[in-house]
Amino acid sequence: MNPETSALKESERLMTICNACRYCESFCAVFPAMERRRTFSSGDLTHLANLCHGCQGCYTSCQYAPPHEFAVNVPRAFAALRVQTYADYAWPESFGRVFKRNGVAVSLAMALGLGLVLLLTFGLREPSVIFGTYAGAGAFYRVIPYAAMVWPFGLVFAFAIFAMIMGGVRYWRATNRKSRAKLSARTILAGVWDVLTLKNLGGGGGGCNYPLESFSTARRTWHHFTFYGFMLCFAATSVATLYHHAFGWAAPYEFTSLPVLLGTAGGIGLLIGPVGLLWLKLKADPAPQLREMLGMDVAFLLLLFLVSFTGLALLALRETSAMGTLLAVHLGFVLALFATLPYGKMVHGVYRFLALVRDAGERKTT
Ligand code: SF4
Numbered sequence: 001m002n003p004e005t006s007a008l009k010e011s012e013r014l015m016t017i018c019n020a021c022r023y024c025e026s027f028c029a030v031f032p033a034m035e036r037r038r039t040f041s042s043g044d045l046t047h048l049a050n051l052c053h054g055c056q057g058c059y060t061s062c063q064y065a066p067p068h069e070f071a072v073n074v075p076r077a078f079a080a081l082r083v084q085t086y087a088d089y090a091w092p093e094s095f096g097r098v099f100k101r102n103g104v105a106v107s108l109a110m111a112l113g114l115g116l117v118l119l120l121t122f123g124l125r126e127p128s129v130i131f132g133t134y135a136g137a138g139a140f141y142r143v144i145p146y147a148a149m150v151w152p153f154g155l156v157f158a159f160a161i162f163a164m165i166m167g168g169v170r171y172w173r174a175t176n177r178k179s180r181a182k183l184s185a186r187t188i189l190a191g192v193w194d195v196l197t198l199k200n201l202g203g204g205g206g207g208c209n210y211p212l213e214s215f216s217t218a219r220r221t222w223h224h225f226t227f228y229g230f231m232l233c234f235a236a237t238s239v240a241t242l243y244h245h246a247f248g249w250a251a252p253y254e255f256t257s258l259p260v261l262l263g264t265a266g267g268i269g270l271l272i273g274p275v276g277l278l279w280l281k282l283k284a285d286p287a288p289q290l291r292e293m294l295g296m297d298v299a300f301l302l303l304l305f306l307v308s309f310t311g312l313a314l315l316a317l318r319e320t321s322a323m324g325t326l327l328a329v330h331l332g333f334v335l336a337l338f339a340t341l342p343y344g345k346m347v348h349g350v351y352r353f354l355a356l357v358r359d360a361g362e363r364k365t366t
């Protein structure tokens, strides 16, 4: 990462002030991690920025926040550095540019994904096939063949996972050159536990100063809905894949089957969570927020909502003549989601996890 960038310079300036002040040392994991250092390398600053979850607590409490001449605004400075992290460690490198105007890029991906699947479906299938009514095993594949569904989507998804792993490896290598973190299975598990419980979003227990100055656990709650909704949908797809290949049971499955139960629960979570998070974003004080990050957040949450909404609509109307169109629309949004996973807000999960692991390692060492 270029040490001369303004995001790094501003973060270093703020951490130097905060390290002298230390008023916020009990607010989150960032300040204790900051206090372990006297100087800040670009790797340290990037680590601290990814440890910050933008709760706004330190901004709300800061006596040096604007209009004070020190203009301390840690959440905003760290948000700028996180956007730079996402761009700098993207794989392939040239794709990092997508983060500059991410909201526009994700919207374009949505339009392209939707347009492509609709065009292929309506271009290659007769209207009588698309608007037919089907029931029982293999119904979906009578409109869109199994191979046409699995291969392109599987390849895009595999690429997305590989690109995110490569980004994580590049980030870890670049930010841990002189790390004092002691890594072990225990510290990795501690990082996993922090992700699963979103412990840091709970503040000291009473929540964060988000979206307004009063303490609230709303963000943690909506984030849980979103995270576990996504994981349940992923589990549903995995079980369905196992059913198909191991037992030869073709979708769609009964409403009481495991993939449908998991997918329904996950889909509901992915409706509630993104709506809750979007609502909080609208209410939140804009001063500590970064416009680029806001666009990225909104685009990602909207895409998750649309994937879930169209998936649940497909489930509800799968035995009607709307099934073919809904299937194409749902797959269009899924394609856009897969394609943008390594170049949108999803990557924050990778870097935050690595920052939490490193933090757990540092806590163990000191
Ligand atoms: S954010 Fe403000 S109050 Fe908190 S440690 Fe930094 S300078 Fe002090």
Ligand code: SF4
Binding pocket: 024, 027, 028, 029, 030, 031, 051, 052, 053, 054, 055, 056, 057, 058, 059, 074, 075, 078
């Ligand atoms: S915004 Fe929240 S998480 Fe980030 S440094 Fe401030 S108190 Fe910590």
